[in-house]
Amino acid sequence: xxxxxxxxxxxxxxxxxxxxxVAVGGDAPITVQSMTTxxxxxxxxxxxxxxxxxxxxxxxxxCTCNEREAAEGLARIVxxxxxxxxxxxxxxxxMALAALEAGVQxxxxxxxxxxxxxxxxxxxQEAKDRGVPIRIGVNAGSLHPDLYKRFGGATPEALVxxxxxxxxxxxxxxxxxxxxxxxASSVPTMIAAYRLASETFxxxxxxxxxxxxxxxxxxxxxTAGIATLLAEGIGDTIRYSLTADPVEEARAGRQLxxxxxxxxxxxxxxxxxxxxxxxxxxxxxxxxxxxxxxxALNLPLQVAVMGCVVNGPGEARxxxxxxxxxxxxxxxxxxxxxxxxxPEDEMVQALVDEAQKIVAEGIEARIAAADQGAEKEAEAxxxxxxxxQGEDANHSEEVxxxxxxxxxxxxxx
Ligand code: SF4
Numbered sequence: 001x002x003x004x005x006x007x008x009x010x011x012x013x014x015x016x017x018x019x020x021x022v023a024v025g026g027d028a029p030i031t032v033q034s035m036t037t038x039x040x041x042x043x044x045x046x047x048x049x050x051x052x053x054x055x056x057x058x059x060x061x062x063c064t065c066n067e068r069e070a071a072e073g074l075a076r077i078v079x080x081x082x083x084x085x086x087x088x089x090x091x092x093x094x095m096a097l098a099a100l101e102a103g104v105q106x107x108x109x110x111x112x113x114x115x116x117x118x119x120x121x122x123x124x125q126e127a128k129d130r131g132v133p134i135r136i137g138v139n140a141g142s143l144h145p146d147l148y149k150r151f152g153g154a155t156p157e158a159l160v161x162x163x164x165x166x167x168x169x170x171x172x173x174x175x176x177x178x179x180x181x182x183x184a185s186s187v188p189t190m191i192a193a194y195r196l197a198s199e200t201f202x203x204x205x206x207x208x209x210x211x212x213x214x215x216x217x218x219x220x221x222x223t224a225g226i227a228t229l230l231a232e233g234i235g236d237t238i239r240y241s242l243t244a245d246p247v248e249e250a251r252a253g254r255q256l257x258x259x260x261x262x263x264x265x266x267x268x269x270x271x272x273x274x275x276x277x278x279x280x281x282x283x284x285x286x287x288x289x290x291x292x293x294x295x296a297l298n299l300p301l302q303v304a305v306m307g308c309v310v311n312g313p314g315e316a317r318x319x320x321x322x323x324x325x326x327x328x329x330x331x332x333x334x335x336x337x338x339x340x341x342x343p344e345d346e347m348v349q350a351l352v353d354e355a356q357k358i359v360a361e362g363i364e365a366r367i368a369a370a371d372q373g374a375e376k377e378a379e380a381x382x383x384x385x386x387x388x389q390g391e392d393a394n395h396s397e398e399v400x401x402x403x404x405x406x407x408x409x410x411x412x413x
Contacts, residue, residue: 008260009233014204017133017177020084020105022059024133024179025204025236030262031059032253033206033239034246035088041069043076044314049246052318054082054271055302056247057254060237062086062108068407071098075399078103079276080311086135093119098403100126108135111166112142120166124175133177134170138162139210140184140193154184156193160200167201178203179236183210187225194229204236214243219252230260267298271319272305277393279307280385281325281344289348290323299355309378310385313338321358323351326385331378334363338378339370 016026024031034053038046040063050061065071065087078085086106087099090113099107100123107127114120127134140154144162151158159182170178180203182193190209197205209225212218222240229235238256240249257263272287273279287305294303304322306312309331312324317336324331330347332340332354342350358366 011233031237032057033060034058034250035062040073043073047315051316052247053250056250058250060084062088064088065095065099071403072400074102076396079394094407096123101403106133108137110137111162112144120169121173124170125173128175135179136163136166138182156196159193160196181206183208185211190225198234206237207235208239212241218242268294269302273307275307283307293352299359323347326381334367338374341377
Protein backbone atom coordinates (compact mmCIF):
# COMPACT_ATOMS: atom_id res chain seq x y z
CA UNK A 1 0.00 0.00 0.00
CA UNK A 2 1.36 3.46 -0.82
CA UNK A 3 2.24 5.65 2.13
CA UNK A 4 -0.07 8.63 2.54
CA UNK A 5 2.10 10.62 4.89
CA UNK A 6 5.74 11.07 5.74
CA UNK A 7 6.61 10.23 9.28
CA UNK A 8 8.66 12.72 11.26
CA UNK A 9 11.62 11.21 13.05
CA UNK A 10 11.40 11.02 16.82
CA UNK A 11 12.68 14.25 18.29
CA UNK A 12 16.24 13.99 19.55
CA UNK A 13 16.45 14.32 23.28
CA UNK A 14 18.07 17.50 24.54
CA UNK A 15 18.36 18.99 27.98
CA UNK A 16 15.90 21.72 28.80
CA UNK A 17 16.70 25.34 29.53
CA UNK A 18 14.42 28.27 30.29
CA UNK A 19 14.53 31.64 28.57
CA UNK A 20 12.45 33.57 31.08
CA UNK A 21 9.19 31.64 31.28
CA VAL A 22 9.69 29.88 27.93
CA ALA A 23 11.14 26.37 28.03
CA VAL A 24 13.49 25.37 25.22
CA GLY A 25 14.58 21.78 24.63
CA GLY A 26 13.52 18.55 26.28
CA ASP A 27 9.83 17.98 25.69
CA ALA A 28 8.97 21.69 25.36
CA PRO A 29 7.15 22.75 22.20
CA ILE A 30 9.49 23.97 19.49
CA THR A 31 9.58 27.73 19.74
CA VAL A 32 9.75 30.57 17.23
CA GLN A 33 12.23 33.42 17.51
CA SER A 34 12.75 36.64 15.65
CA MET A 35 14.83 39.76 16.00
CA THR A 36 13.88 43.42 16.11
CA THR A 37 15.17 45.77 13.42
CA UNK A 38 14.57 48.97 15.36
CA UNK A 39 17.33 50.69 17.28
CA UNK A 40 17.12 49.19 20.76
CA UNK A 41 17.67 52.66 22.24
CA UNK A 42 14.29 53.59 20.70
CA UNK A 43 12.50 51.59 23.36
CA UNK A 44 8.95 52.61 22.48
CA UNK A 45 9.45 51.73 18.81
CA UNK A 46 11.18 48.50 19.77
CA UNK A 47 8.37 47.52 22.14
CA UNK A 48 5.80 48.08 19.41
CA UNK A 49 7.78 45.80 17.12
CA UNK A 50 8.13 43.19 19.88
CA UNK A 51 4.34 43.19 20.33
CA UNK A 52 3.88 42.82 16.55
CA UNK A 53 6.35 39.91 16.55
CA UNK A 54 4.63 38.24 19.50
CA UNK A 55 1.32 38.63 17.68
CA UNK A 56 2.79 37.03 14.56
CA UNK A 57 3.97 33.98 16.49
CA UNK A 58 7.33 34.79 18.10
CA UNK A 59 7.79 33.14 21.49
CA UNK A 60 11.14 34.83 22.14
CA UNK A 61 12.56 38.04 20.65
CA UNK A 62 16.19 39.10 20.28
CA CYS A 63 17.33 42.71 20.35
CA THR A 64 20.77 43.96 19.52
CA CYS A 65 22.84 45.34 22.39
CA ASN A 66 25.67 47.04 20.57
CA GLU A 67 26.07 50.30 22.51
CA ARG A 68 25.37 51.78 25.91
CA GLU A 69 22.14 53.39 24.70
CA ALA A 70 20.90 49.97 23.56
CA ALA A 71 21.59 48.47 26.99
CA GLU A 72 19.70 51.37 28.56
CA GLY A 73 16.84 50.74 26.14
CA LEU A 74 16.76 47.12 27.29
CA ALA A 75 16.36 48.28 30.90
CA ARG A 76 13.12 49.93 29.80
CA ILE A 77 11.99 47.23 27.37
CA VAL A 78 12.41 44.10 29.48
CA UNK A 79 9.83 44.94 32.19
CA UNK A 80 7.23 45.74 29.50
CA UNK A 81 7.86 43.00 26.94
CA UNK A 82 5.18 40.31 26.43
CA UNK A 83 7.87 37.72 25.56
CA UNK A 84 11.37 37.00 26.91
CA UNK A 85 14.16 39.17 25.49
CA UNK A 86 17.56 37.93 24.38
CA UNK A 87 20.36 40.45 23.96
CA UNK A 88 22.53 39.98 20.90
CA UNK A 89 26.16 40.61 21.80
CA UNK A 90 28.93 40.88 19.27
CA UNK A 91 32.30 42.31 20.22
CA UNK A 92 32.00 43.96 23.60
CA UNK A 93 32.04 42.11 26.88
CA UNK A 94 30.73 45.18 28.68
CA MET A 95 27.59 45.05 26.52
CA ALA A 96 26.93 41.50 27.72
CA LEU A 97 27.34 42.60 31.34
CA ALA A 98 25.15 45.66 30.80
CA ALA A 99 22.43 43.57 29.13
CA LEU A 100 22.44 41.21 32.12
CA GLU A 101 22.15 44.23 34.38
CA ALA A 102 19.16 45.36 32.26
CA GLY A 103 17.44 42.10 33.16
CA VAL A 104 17.39 40.28 29.82
CA GLN A 105 16.25 36.67 29.93
CA UNK A 106 18.97 35.41 27.59
CA UNK A 107 22.22 36.33 25.84
CA UNK A 108 23.52 35.39 22.44
CA UNK A 109 27.30 35.34 22.15
CA UNK A 110 29.13 34.91 18.87
CA UNK A 111 32.37 33.00 19.63
CA UNK A 112 33.90 34.39 16.45
CA UNK A 113 33.54 37.93 17.77
CA UNK A 114 33.96 37.73 21.53
CA UNK A 115 37.23 35.80 21.67
CA UNK A 116 39.12 36.41 24.92
CA UNK A 117 38.67 33.38 27.21
CA UNK A 118 38.71 35.50 30.38
CA UNK A 119 35.91 37.70 28.98
CA UNK A 120 33.84 34.70 27.90
CA UNK A 121 34.20 33.17 31.36
CA UNK A 122 33.34 36.46 33.04
CA UNK A 123 30.06 36.66 31.11
CA UNK A 124 29.28 32.99 31.76
CA GLN A 125 29.92 33.44 35.49
CA GLU A 126 27.61 36.44 35.67
CA ALA A 127 24.92 34.72 33.59
CA LYS A 128 25.17 31.74 35.92
CA ASP A 129 24.80 33.95 39.00
CA ARG A 130 21.66 35.48 37.50
CA GLY A 131 20.20 32.23 36.14
CA VAL A 132 20.27 33.52 32.57
CA PRO A 133 20.94 31.14 29.67
CA ILE A 134 23.32 31.85 26.80
CA ARG A 135 23.08 30.87 23.17
CA ILE A 136 26.40 30.07 21.60
CA GLY A 137 25.67 31.52 18.20
CA VAL A 138 28.30 30.23 15.79
CA ASN A 139 28.09 31.77 12.35
CA ALA A 140 29.97 30.57 9.26
CA GLY A 141 30.46 34.16 8.12
CA SER A 142 32.24 35.19 11.32
CA LEU A 143 34.03 32.02 12.30
CA HIS A 144 37.18 32.46 14.39
CA PRO A 145 40.10 32.87 11.92
CA ASP A 146 42.14 30.14 13.66
CA LEU A 147 39.38 27.62 13.09
CA TYR A 148 38.93 28.79 9.53
CA LYS A 149 42.61 28.05 8.93
CA ARG A 150 42.66 24.77 10.83
CA PHE A 151 39.65 23.32 8.99
CA GLY A 152 40.33 24.94 5.63
CA GLY A 153 37.14 26.99 5.69
CA ALA A 154 33.82 27.31 7.50
CA THR A 155 33.09 23.60 7.32
CA PRO A 156 30.43 21.87 9.46
CA GLU A 157 33.25 20.42 11.58
CA ALA A 158 34.74 23.90 12.12
CA LEU A 159 31.38 25.34 13.20
CA VAL A 160 30.79 22.54 15.69
CA UNK A 161 34.35 22.84 17.00
CA UNK A 162 33.77 26.54 17.64
CA UNK A 163 30.73 25.69 19.78
CA UNK A 164 32.65 22.95 21.57
CA UNK A 165 35.48 25.34 22.49
CA UNK A 166 33.01 27.88 23.84
CA UNK A 167 31.27 25.21 25.92
CA UNK A 168 34.64 24.23 27.35
CA UNK A 169 35.15 27.81 28.60
CA UNK A 170 31.67 27.80 30.11
CA UNK A 171 32.33 24.51 31.85
CA UNK A 172 35.38 26.00 33.54
CA UNK A 173 32.99 28.18 35.50
CA UNK A 174 30.44 25.37 35.83
CA UNK A 175 27.92 27.04 33.53
CA UNK A 176 25.72 24.70 31.50
CA UNK A 177 22.60 26.73 30.73
CA UNK A 178 23.33 26.80 27.04
CA UNK A 179 21.75 26.40 23.63
CA UNK A 180 23.66 26.25 20.42
CA UNK A 181 23.35 27.41 16.83
CA UNK A 182 25.73 26.62 13.97
CA UNK A 183 24.34 28.74 11.19
CA ALA A 184 25.54 29.14 7.63
CA SER A 185 24.03 30.80 4.60
CA SER A 186 24.68 27.64 2.60
CA VAL A 187 21.80 25.25 3.25
CA PRO A 188 23.81 22.03 2.77
CA THR A 189 26.53 23.30 5.15
CA MET A 190 23.97 24.32 7.72
CA ILE A 191 22.19 20.96 7.56
CA ALA A 192 25.46 19.04 7.92
CA ALA A 193 26.60 21.28 10.78
CA TYR A 194 23.39 20.79 12.77
CA ARG A 195 23.42 17.03 12.19
CA LEU A 196 26.93 16.94 13.60
CA ALA A 197 26.00 19.27 16.47
CA SER A 198 23.08 17.03 17.32
CA GLU A 199 25.41 14.01 17.55
CA THR A 200 27.99 15.98 19.55
CA PHE A 201 25.93 17.89 22.13
CA UNK A 202 22.83 17.29 24.20
CA UNK A 203 22.18 21.01 24.48
CA UNK A 204 19.07 22.44 22.77
CA UNK A 205 19.67 23.56 19.19
CA UNK A 206 18.51 26.85 17.71
CA UNK A 207 18.03 26.34 13.95
CA UNK A 208 18.47 28.90 11.22
CA UNK A 209 19.90 29.62 7.81
CA UNK A 210 21.76 32.87 8.23
CA UNK A 211 21.48 35.80 5.81
CA UNK A 212 18.92 33.93 3.74
CA UNK A 213 17.97 37.13 1.90
CA UNK A 214 14.61 38.58 0.91
CA UNK A 215 11.49 36.46 0.30
CA UNK A 216 10.61 34.35 -1.59
CA UNK A 217 14.15 32.95 -2.03
CA UNK A 218 15.00 33.64 1.62
CA UNK A 219 11.88 31.83 2.79
CA UNK A 220 12.70 28.84 0.60
CA UNK A 221 16.28 28.65 1.86
CA UNK A 222 15.17 28.94 5.47
CA THR A 223 12.46 26.34 5.00
CA ALA A 224 14.78 23.94 3.15
CA GLY A 225 17.26 23.98 6.03
CA ILE A 226 14.97 24.21 9.03
CA ALA A 227 12.25 21.81 7.82
CA THR A 228 14.78 19.16 6.78
CA LEU A 229 16.29 19.13 10.24
CA LEU A 230 12.97 19.26 12.07
CA ALA A 231 11.76 16.27 10.04
CA GLU A 232 14.86 14.42 11.27
CA GLY A 233 13.93 15.26 14.86
CA ILE A 234 16.66 17.89 15.19
CA GLY A 235 15.96 21.36 16.60
CA ASP A 236 14.32 22.94 19.63
CA THR A 237 13.82 26.56 18.55
CA ILE A 238 13.91 28.19 15.12
CA ARG A 239 14.47 31.51 13.42
CA TYR A 240 14.05 32.57 9.83
CA SER A 241 16.62 35.28 8.93
CA LEU A 242 14.97 37.30 6.19
CA THR A 243 15.82 40.60 4.60
CA ALA A 244 12.29 41.78 5.31
CA ASP A 245 9.99 43.04 8.05
CA PRO A 246 10.76 40.69 10.98
CA VAL A 247 7.02 40.10 11.36
CA GLU A 248 7.40 37.96 8.23
CA GLU A 249 10.10 35.92 9.97
CA ALA A 250 7.90 35.26 12.98
CA ARG A 251 4.89 34.42 10.83
CA ALA A 252 6.91 32.05 8.66
CA GLY A 253 8.36 30.30 11.70
CA ARG A 254 4.96 29.79 13.21
CA GLN A 255 3.44 28.61 9.93
CA LEU A 256 6.24 26.13 9.37
CA UNK A 257 5.77 24.57 12.79
CA UNK A 258 2.01 24.41 12.25
CA UNK A 259 2.47 22.85 8.79
CA UNK A 260 4.72 20.16 10.26
CA UNK A 261 2.22 19.48 13.03
CA UNK A 262 4.71 20.66 15.67
CA UNK A 263 2.52 23.48 16.99
CA UNK A 264 -1.26 23.80 17.07
CA UNK A 265 -3.01 26.09 14.66
CA UNK A 266 -4.17 29.34 16.24
CA UNK A 267 -7.65 30.79 15.75
CA UNK A 268 -7.97 33.45 18.40
CA UNK A 269 -4.61 34.98 19.20
CA UNK A 270 -4.54 36.60 22.61
CA UNK A 271 -1.52 38.53 23.77
CA UNK A 272 -1.22 39.99 27.23
CA UNK A 273 1.32 42.42 28.58
CA UNK A 274 3.58 41.06 31.34
CA UNK A 275 2.23 43.66 33.77
CA UNK A 276 4.76 46.05 35.25
CA UNK A 277 4.97 48.94 37.69
CA UNK A 278 2.20 50.72 35.77
CA UNK A 279 -0.36 47.89 35.87
CA UNK A 280 -3.80 48.94 37.04
CA UNK A 281 -5.38 45.48 37.02
CA UNK A 282 -4.46 41.86 37.61
CA UNK A 283 -3.56 41.22 33.96
CA UNK A 284 -3.42 37.43 34.35
CA UNK A 285 -6.97 37.21 35.72
CA UNK A 286 -8.42 39.53 33.09
CA UNK A 287 -6.49 37.82 30.27
CA UNK A 288 -7.79 34.46 31.43
CA UNK A 289 -11.37 35.72 31.55
CA UNK A 290 -10.98 37.19 28.06
CA UNK A 291 -9.39 33.98 26.76
CA UNK A 292 -12.24 31.88 28.16
CA UNK A 293 -14.94 34.16 26.77
CA UNK A 294 -13.35 34.61 23.34
CA UNK A 295 -12.07 31.06 22.82
CA ALA A 296 -15.63 29.76 22.88
CA LEU A 297 -16.38 32.02 19.90
CA ASN A 298 -13.22 30.99 18.01
CA LEU A 299 -12.87 34.35 16.26
CA PRO A 300 -9.88 34.85 13.94
CA LEU A 301 -8.64 37.96 15.71
CA GLN A 302 -5.60 39.18 17.53
CA VAL A 303 -6.68 40.55 20.90
CA ALA A 304 -4.50 42.32 23.47
CA VAL A 305 -5.09 42.60 27.20
CA MET A 306 -2.94 45.40 28.58
CA GLY A 307 -2.36 46.37 32.19
CA CYS A 308 -2.38 50.14 31.81
CA VAL A 309 -3.80 52.86 29.62
CA VAL A 310 -0.57 54.87 29.70
CA ASN A 311 1.32 52.55 27.36
CA GLY A 312 -0.99 49.62 26.53
CA PRO A 313 -2.82 50.93 23.43
CA GLY A 314 0.44 52.18 21.90
CA GLU A 315 2.43 49.03 22.66
CA ALA A 316 -0.26 46.78 21.18
CA ARG A 317 -1.26 49.01 18.27
CA UNK A 318 -0.80 46.13 15.82
CA UNK A 319 -3.49 44.05 17.54
CA UNK A 320 -6.94 44.06 15.94
CA UNK A 321 -8.57 44.78 19.25
CA UNK A 322 -7.50 45.36 22.81
CA UNK A 323 -8.42 46.53 26.25
CA UNK A 324 -6.26 48.56 28.62
CA UNK A 325 -7.06 49.32 32.24
CA UNK A 326 -6.82 52.56 34.16
CA UNK A 327 -8.57 54.47 36.92
CA UNK A 328 -11.23 51.74 37.30
CA UNK A 329 -12.05 51.90 33.62
CA UNK A 330 -11.35 49.83 30.55
CA UNK A 331 -10.14 51.58 27.41
CA UNK A 332 -11.21 49.58 24.36
CA UNK A 333 -8.99 50.08 21.33
CA UNK A 334 -8.95 48.92 17.72
CA UNK A 335 -5.56 49.02 15.97
CA UNK A 336 -4.33 51.30 18.75
CA UNK A 337 -7.22 53.79 18.45
CA UNK A 338 -9.45 54.23 21.51
CA UNK A 339 -13.06 53.56 20.51
CA UNK A 340 -14.82 53.23 23.88
CA UNK A 341 -14.29 53.72 27.62
CA UNK A 342 -16.24 51.35 29.89
CA PRO A 343 -16.35 50.60 33.63
CA GLU A 344 -13.60 48.17 34.65
CA ASP A 345 -15.98 45.38 35.62
CA GLU A 346 -17.53 45.47 32.13
CA MET A 347 -14.30 45.43 30.17
CA VAL A 348 -14.20 41.74 29.31
CA GLN A 349 -17.80 41.76 28.12
CA ALA A 350 -17.13 44.92 26.08
CA LEU A 351 -14.16 43.17 24.51
CA VAL A 352 -16.28 40.16 23.53
CA ASP A 353 -19.06 42.35 22.10
CA GLU A 354 -16.61 44.40 20.07
CA ALA A 355 -14.81 41.28 18.78
CA GLN A 356 -18.08 39.96 17.39
CA LYS A 357 -18.87 43.30 15.79
CA ILE A 358 -15.44 43.49 14.16
CA VAL A 359 -15.92 40.05 12.64
CA ALA A 360 -19.40 41.05 11.40
CA GLU A 361 -18.70 44.60 10.22
CA GLY A 362 -14.94 44.89 9.67
CA ILE A 363 -12.25 46.91 11.38
CA GLU A 364 -12.69 50.14 9.41
CA ALA A 365 -16.43 50.27 10.14
CA ARG A 366 -15.85 49.72 13.85
CA ILE A 367 -13.19 52.44 14.02
CA ALA A 368 -15.64 54.76 12.25
CA ALA A 369 -18.27 53.85 14.88
CA ALA A 370 -16.01 54.93 17.79
CA ASP A 371 -17.71 56.78 20.66
CA GLN A 372 -17.40 60.53 20.39
CA GLY A 373 -15.19 61.71 23.22
CA ALA A 374 -13.60 58.31 23.93
CA GLU A 375 -10.16 59.50 22.83
CA LYS A 376 -10.45 62.61 24.96
CA GLU A 377 -11.54 60.73 28.07
CA ALA A 378 -8.77 58.21 27.55
CA GLU A 379 -6.18 60.95 27.22
CA ALA A 380 -7.38 62.55 30.47
CA UNK A 381 -7.03 59.18 32.25
CA UNK A 382 -3.58 58.72 30.77
CA UNK A 383 -2.43 62.14 31.93
CA UNK A 384 -3.85 61.62 35.43
CA UNK A 385 -2.05 58.29 35.78
CA UNK A 386 1.15 59.68 34.38
CA UNK A 387 0.99 62.49 36.93
CA UNK A 388 0.34 60.15 39.87
CA GLN A 389 2.81 57.39 38.89
CA GLY A 390 5.55 59.59 37.53
CA GLU A 391 7.64 58.94 34.46
CA ASP A 392 9.55 55.95 35.76
CA ALA A 393 7.07 53.45 37.18
CA ASN A 394 9.50 50.57 36.64
CA HIS A 395 12.52 52.21 38.29
CA SER A 396 14.42 51.74 35.05
CA GLU A 397 16.49 54.83 35.80
CA GLU A 398 18.16 53.08 38.75
CA VAL A 399 19.07 50.16 36.50
CA UNK A 400 20.38 52.57 33.87
CA UNK A 401 22.60 54.28 36.43
CA UNK A 402 24.01 50.86 37.34
CA UNK A 403 24.62 50.09 33.66
CA UNK A 404 26.50 53.38 33.25
CA UNK A 405 28.55 52.63 36.33
CA UNK A 406 29.45 49.15 35.01
CA UNK A 407 30.28 50.27 31.51
CA UNK A 408 32.41 53.04 32.91
CA UNK A 409 34.27 50.48 35.00
CA UNK A 410 34.73 48.11 32.07
CA UNK A 411 36.11 51.00 30.01
CA UNK A 412 38.65 51.69 32.77
CA UNK A 413 39.75 48.05 32.92
S1 SF4 B 1 1.22 47.64 32.66
FE1 SF4 B 1 1.28 49.11 30.94
S2 SF4 B 1 3.45 49.67 30.63
FE2 SF4 B 1 3.36 47.85 31.96
S3 SF4 B 1 3.64 46.16 30.53
FE3 SF4 B 1 1.40 46.43 30.81
S4 SF4 B 1 0.76 47.85 29.20
FE4 SF4 B 1 3.01 47.93 29.28
